[in-house]
Amino acid sequence: MSAPSVLCAAAEIALNRYLRLESSVIEDCARLSGRCIEIALPSASLTMAIEFIPSGARVMPESPVPADVRVSGTPSSLLTALRAGSGSGIPAGLDVQGDVELLGEFRAMVARVGFDPEEWLAPMLGGVAAHRVADGLKRIFDWTRGNTRRMADHGAEYLREETYDLARGRDVGEWIEEVEDARDALDRLEARLRRLENGGNDAPATGREHA
Amino acid sequence: MSEDAKSQDKPGSTTHFGFQQVPVGEKRQRVAGVFDSVASKYDVMNDLMSFGVHRLWKRFVIDLAGVRAGEKVLDVAGGTGDLSREFSKQVGPRGLVVLSDINAAMLGEGRRRLADKGVVNLPIVQANAEMLPFAEESFDCITIGFGLRNVTDKDKALRSMCRALKPGGRLLVLEFSKPTSQTLSKIYDQYSFKLLPLMGRLVANDEASYRYLAESIRMHPDQQTLKSMMDAAGFGRTQVYNLTGGVVAVHRGFRIE
Incomplete structure (x- = not known):
């Protein structure tokens, strides 16, 4: 089933805002203009297509042209693939058919965009306040991530050592x-x-x- | 070409003005009369009628337009300049935003409101959407918000906007449309034909104009028809985005070479 158009619009707005943080990425979008990546999420029975245009990308429920590459997997495997960049290979659970190089270029573009919350907040809050807020957010984020990882480790240890539900x-x-x-x-x-x-x-x- | 447009090619032909049939040449004057009457209360009434949701619909159009610094944008039927104001921030000093409307009273109101917000360097053009006075391939993005249904020959207006777009440029049409659910449609009908004219009478002292608003929405092409009209006018990759259950729809099409 094609993704609802409003969901595609939200994805497109978010993707373009992210890609436009790095001007060289937009130049790459222009170079790839007309090429298309189709993404399928079988668990949610959804498909959507990303077509590159000179000003970024447009996201549509269906590919307007035959897609150059089709990517199918779980949302987490797709996110892992995008977060890891092109140098880390295709993660497990992701099925890729077609031009893998195009997918690699897209992953490299996404990885190349550096999001700096301080820079984003500075016009609204001023430089000093933006630095403090960004630093505070980073600490909260690190603390949450660390605790989530520790909780998962402790949970697994409990299941292994105490209840024997998991094998060591x-x-x-x-x-x-x-x-x-x-x-x-x-x-x-x-x-x-x-x-x-x-x-x-x-x-x-x-x-x-x-x- | 739509049936509406075909009938307008014949001499002495008529078109709709709300639920009435009027001579083609008369519609423009009648629509002008409506907007002359509501211009001063236009934004207050918009907030009241949509419970403020029109701001979210416009925000969606602004985000979906994805205007970048240095681009040229035309806001057709821009009225009080809500979209133009946001676009002028996005295009920056290297870009250009032109506010256009066929109605002088609406443009006057738009100029005043933009000046109040500190936007003074924005060209304002009184122009008919059917015959835009701009060179071919002038703009990267054209928007028309709640204006297309008042245009006499919509096909001609769409072709005119397509002509003014650069190749790859996009047109966004924000307009009332047909609710996608039967239940919502019934509630919406009651609201449109009973509450809306009442609000018009109490707030703007103009019941007839707001009755025309409800009628003109019903006479406007539904989502798929408008999409077909855009495709026929030369747009490609046309997408429809239903908002608030289809009460409003955004159509976006690109001028493909």
């Missing part, structure tokens, strides 16, 4: 090694049985069988 990495590793050992022992046993069945004459001797 070390236990899983040991278990895998034991399975490998059991598989090797089974192979050896099968080889010995074959040798006994054949009277111990025709089976090729290998180091593994005498281990």
